[in-house]
Structure formats: C-alpha cells, structure tokens
Amino acid sequence: IEGDTHNTGGDMDEKANVEMSENPFAPYAESLRQQLEEQDPVFLIAVVVALAVVVITCVFLKYFLSSKTVRSAVLLVGLCDAGKTLLFTRLLSGKFKRTQTSITDSSAPYKAKNERGSTWTLIDLPGHDSLRSQYLEKFKSSARAIVFVVDGAIFQKEVRDVAEFLYVLLTDAVISRNAPALLVACNKQDITMAKSAKLIQQQLEKELNTLRVTHSAALSSQDGSVGGSVYLGKKGKDFEFSQLPLKVEFLECSARGSKAEEGEADIEMLEKSLAKL
Incomplete structure (x- = not known):
C-alpha cells in the first residue's frame, strides 16, 4: 500500500x-x-x-x-449665371472681375472677418446641371457651410430649378448628418426687379413642399427605398426651413454692386454670416 x-x-x-x-x-x-x-x-x-x-x-x-473629420470648406453652389464666380472673386479680393461659366471647381483660402481670424477653403462649384452633382459629391463631406447663390433678378423664372437643386442638397444623407450651415445668398439685389430674401424663402418653401410630395409618390411607386436620401422636413406638416437639422439663413447681396465695375460689392451680410462659422 x-x-x-x-x-x-x-x-x-x-x-x-x-x-x-x-x-x-x-x-x-x-x-x-x-x-x-x-x-x-x-x-x-x-x-x-x-x-x-x-x-x-x-x-x-x-x-x-x-x-470625426475636419470640415473647413465653404462651398459656393447654385444654378448657372447666378453670380457664384464673381461672388467668389469679391469675397477673396473685393475686386470686380469679368467671369464666364465655370466648367471646373476653383478654390482658395478665405480669411473670415472675425477676431479669431478663421480661415476656410472657399470653393466655387460649377452650376451646370450636367456637372454640379459630381462636384457636390466630391466636396460635400468637407463642407462647413454651403452658400447657395440665387439669381434674385430672374428668380421667378428659375424657382422650379432652384428648388430641385435645393431638394437634392437637403435630402442628401451626408449633408443632413454633417449639418453644415446653409446660407441662401439672394444675389443681384442691385437690379430693381430682384426678389427679396423673404419672398424667395416663402416661394422656395412652397415649391419644396410640392417637390416632396411628387418625389415621395415616385419612390412609393417604385420599390419604396430612399437610398442615400432623407425625408425633407417633418412628416404631416408643410415644409419650412426651420424644420431642417442644419442652420439656414436667407440674406441679400450684390456681387456686382450698384456701380458695377467701378463700385464695391454689397456682400456685407454674407461676410458677417461667414464670420460666425
């Protein structure tokens, strides 16, 4: 044992x-x-x-x-001949410069007029309907603010096209998530018949409300999927810009100025808004 x-x-x-x-x-x-x-x-x-x-x-x-990505770009967008490129030049140098329809983007550092001396990358995007979507896709993720330039002088003729482009912007999933500031610059206020910022806002809200109905109907008649889009505004209520997840401001400006080439541009309101970014 x-x-x-x-x-x-x-x-x-x-x-x-x-x-x-x-x-x-x-x-x-x-x-x-x-x-x-x-x-x-x-x-x-x-x-x-x-x-x-x-x-x-x-x-x-x-x-x-x-x-977290650093968004430091200010995008100038809008239809052709709205005055984006001249506005781009005025913001950078204050000088008048004859322009032509842009077919590519232009960018330059822009120093905001504030005590912090903030510097953003100002980018002028082409307004032609065959080009603007691809350039928007390229730069939308870096946008700190979007300056949507509207031709106030012929707004009544272009309201549908302006609203269509705005609808694309506001229902974009990336833009909705990042919520850059949206500054609707009602340009060409030096022209007597130009529409005011308040009237442009009211008409765009009505037009966007109509577009929301037609787009929703088109989607439901297909497969019901929205893809990369988000619903515009609040369901069951008429559309208003105040319903959006991003800050929206309508302002008046004149890139050309009352004295055309000889005078200064009337862009003080836009500069003040950019200084708050």
Whole structure:
C-alpha cells in the first residue's frame, strides 16, 4: 500500500510537472486565483466595473476620433449665371472681375472677418446641371457651410430649378448628418426687379413642399427605398426651413454692386454670416 501511495504521489508530481512544462504560467494563474478568492466580492465587482468603463471609453474615443473629420470648406453652389464666380472673386479680393461659366471647381483660402481670424477653403462649384452633382459629391463631406447663390433678378423664372437643386442638397444623407450651415445668398439685389430674401424663402418653401410630395409618390411607386436620401422636413406638416437639422439663413447681396465695375460689392451680410462659422 505504501508503495502504491508513493507511486500515486509520484504520478501526481509528474503530472503537475508536465502541466507546468506545457503551461509555464500555471503557477501564476493558480496564485492569482487564490488571491482573488481571498478578496472581498464587493471589491472584485468594483474592479470589474472600472475595467469595463475603461474599455468602453477607449472604444468610444476610437470611434469618435476616427469618425470625426475636419470640415473647413465653404462651398459656393447654385444654378448657372447666378453670380457664384464673381461672388467668389469679391469675397477673396473685393475686386470686380469679368467671369464666364465655370466648367471646373476653383478654390482658395478665405480669411473670415472675425477676431479669431478663421480661415476656410472657399470653393466655387460649377452650376451646370450636367456637372454640379459630381462636384457636390466630391466636396460635400468637407463642407462647413454651403452658400447657395440665387439669381434674385430672374428668380421667378428659375424657382422650379432652384428648388430641385435645393431638394437634392437637403435630402442628401451626408449633408443632413454633417449639418453644415446653409446660407441662401439672394444675389443681384442691385437690379430693381430682384426678389427679396423673404419672398424667395416663402416661394422656395412652397415649391419644396410640392417637390416632396411628387418625389415621395415616385419612390412609393417604385420599390419604396430612399437610398442615400432623407425625408425633407417633418412628416404631416408643410415644409419650412426651420424644420431642417442644419442652420439656414436667407440674406441679400450684390456681387456686382450698384456701380458695377467701378463700385464695391454689397456682400456685407454674407461676410458677417461667414464670420460666425
């Protein structure tokens, strides 16, 4: 019996040695287990909660920092001949310059007129309907603000086209998520027949309300999916710009100015709005 006991003890020691050779951390794990068993359960729960908080915080910070992009672009958009390129030049240099229809984008650093001396990248996007969507797609993710330039002198003729373009902007998923400031610059106020910013806002709200109905009907007659679009405004209510997730401001300006080439532009309201970004 003694021999059997001795052999059994030897077998156990040999087995323990084998386990130690296979797992060199076994002694440390066993020691840690014993120490944990001796600890107060309340203390152990506190440690686990603290570790969980640290892990969750790290995951959140990683997600937040990786998803956060620096948006420093101010996009000038609108239909052809609305005066975007002249406005672009006036904002940068204050000078008058003869322009022609843009077929590509132009960009330059713009220093806002505020105490912080904020500097944005001012980008003039082509207004032609065959080009504007691809350029909007290129720059929309970096937009801190969008200056939508409207030709106030012939707005009545273009209201449908202006509203169509605005609808595309406002229902875009990226723009809706990032919520850049939207400045609707009602240009060419130096012309006597130009529509006021208030009237332009009212007519655009009516037109966008109509477009929302027709677009929703078109989607439901297809497969019902919206794709990369979001619903405009609030369901069950007539559309108003105040319903949007982004800040919208209508303002009046004149890139040409009352004295045309000789005089200064009337863009003070736009400059003040850009200074608040």
